[in-house]
Amino acid sequence: MDFLIDTKWIYYPKQNKLVEDGRILIEGNKIVYSGPKNDSQAISASHDRFNYSHGIATPGFVNAHTHLPEILLRGLVDDKDLHTWLDQMWKYEPNMSASDAYWGSMLGIAEMLASGTVAFNDQYFYSNQMARAVDSSGIKAFLSPSIFYDGNPEANSMEEAFQHAQDTFKSWNGKNNRLWIGFGPHAPYTVGQEWFTRIADEARKLGTSLHTHFNETEREVQEALKKWGKRPVERMEEIGVLDTIQSAAHCIHLSDQEIELLRKHNISVLHCPKSNMKIGAGLADVPKLLKSDVNVCLGTDGQASNNKLDMIEEMAFEVLIHKGFGRDPTLIPSHEVIRMATAQASQLFPKGVYSGTLAEGTSADLTIINLDSIQTTPVINPVSHLTYAIGRENVEMTVVDGTILYLDGEFPTLDTIEIKEKAEKAIGNILDKTESEKT
Ligand SMILES: [Zn+2]
Structure with missing residues (x-):
């Protein structure tokens, strides 16, 4: 039309x-x-x-960091620190079926479209199902199948998780102008170094990129220092994978040297202020990252830790939180945060996909x-x-x-009555299965 x-x-x-x-x-x-x-x-x-x-x-806004089917678990675990929260998530997530993930994705897409979001950058399991939902709904996405084992409902080993990611790439990458696939090794603290190297090699071969998490908590950094004598981003540089990393979520606890590595390798920082606040993780130094010429995009994170997919609310959090904590009302003006939610996110997609x-x-x-x-x-x-x-x-x-x-409140490509019904049923299935395991 x-x-x-x-x-x-x-x-x-x-x-x-x-x-x-x-x-x-x-x-x-x-x-x-x-x-x-x-x-x-x-x-x-x-x-x-x-x-x-x-x-x-x-x-239209780009939600730069999501775990879309996680929407089914929103409100299930609140008011916990990251590692306690993850332990809880990993009890429920293995009981999510492929069909549950599909309906969760559709629900998330509807929520995003209704709040002005046109594209998202995701890392989660069941990316095949997410790709189906993206394809049929009309939204744009860069999906990086999560490659790790904990809580993984569709793979029993790293090998299997990696195979799923490669299969998704073959089936969906560039199927149309709206759908692109990368790889999602979860984080340096959950994915072994040999795996990071292998995944990066495959990404180079296929001409795609990696979406990961860096330095969300101080604990990860301390563990890395103990294990490798290096901070996580420095260790990733040492093993030679930073050139393949397109985007890294959170980046809260960074040294100056790590900031310089992010800039040098043109890695976009995916900043999720509301999720970081809710989980008590701390606050990325976005004013410093911007001054250091690091590309910063804005995301909600998964719905189990946000609990919304609302980029308008996320922009409001972002402009306020840095002023408050930095005690400086000139930090992150309105136009700067809109740029983070729009033009700066063009780097997350192949050229010409989203400007x-x-x-x-x-x-x-x-x-x-x-x-x-x-x-x-x-x-x-x-x-x-x-x-x-x-x-x-x-x-x-x-x-x-x-x-x-x-x-005007209508979704020409989506049946939201069916989506809500199927999503309610999906969370019912997940809760029942998890409860029955306890008894
Ligand atoms: Zn995340």
Whole structure:
């Protein structure tokens, strides 16, 4: 469908530029015009038209770190530290079936689309099922099958987990412009060094990359120092795998040398402020990372530790938490966090897949946010509202790859009644199986 959207404002986060009375023209999966309404040309009668007289168009958000089927376990284990939380998760996760994971993925995708998210970067089990859900729903994703053993419901060994990852790569990588596969060795503290090397070798051979977790807790760092005499990122450099790592979640406890290694190897830090706060892990020094030229993207983390998939809320946490802990209100201004949730995440995907710019010729991935609400009146500075005033209920439309996937509370590609029913059933199955093991 070719269509045009007229909005009161268009926001371009890469340039921090706001255009009033804007128009975006979409043909196929591309933006063919984006700018002031008066300058647009060549609009044919066949274009469907949308008019948002109080709407602001922004690039759609990218959730840079998820474990999507984990959504089934949200609210199950709260108020625990990471290692206690993981021990709990690893009791329930092995009882998740492939079908459970599929319906969990569909539920997560619906939640993301309704909050303006157009793409996500995931690391979890059952990536085959997630790929099916991505394919049929229309969202974009870079999926890195988790390669590790603890809590793994679909593999009994590292060998088997790695085989699943390779199979997923063969079946789904680049199947369309929206679906890409990497490898997900969980973290240096859960995956042996010989495995990291082997997975990295295979990624180089296939031309893909790794998505892992670095330095989420001080305990991991202390264990690494004891075991290798090196901090985790330094050890990864020593064994020669950093060139294959595209993204690393958390990166809370980093030395200056580790920050320099992340910059040198162009590794994107996937910052998850709400999950980190909830689990009491600490806070990544994002202002320092940005000053050091490290690419930082924003993610929610899995739903068992967030417990939402809401990038609008995540942006609000991000702008506030650094000011509060840093005692400096100039840290992470509004436009900077929007850039983290959009343009900076373009690096997580192959070139041309997602730009986060709304530029002409790029893939049409955008969201329209309605500022005609009590909570956004008056609109003195629409960009300020995007982080300090709106909620996901202000999202009116989400477009991915030129297709409308969310509009006025409706999901054209998803049956949300069925998804909710199947997801409820799935968590029932997981709880029953786990309970029966206890008796
Ligand atoms: Zn994670």
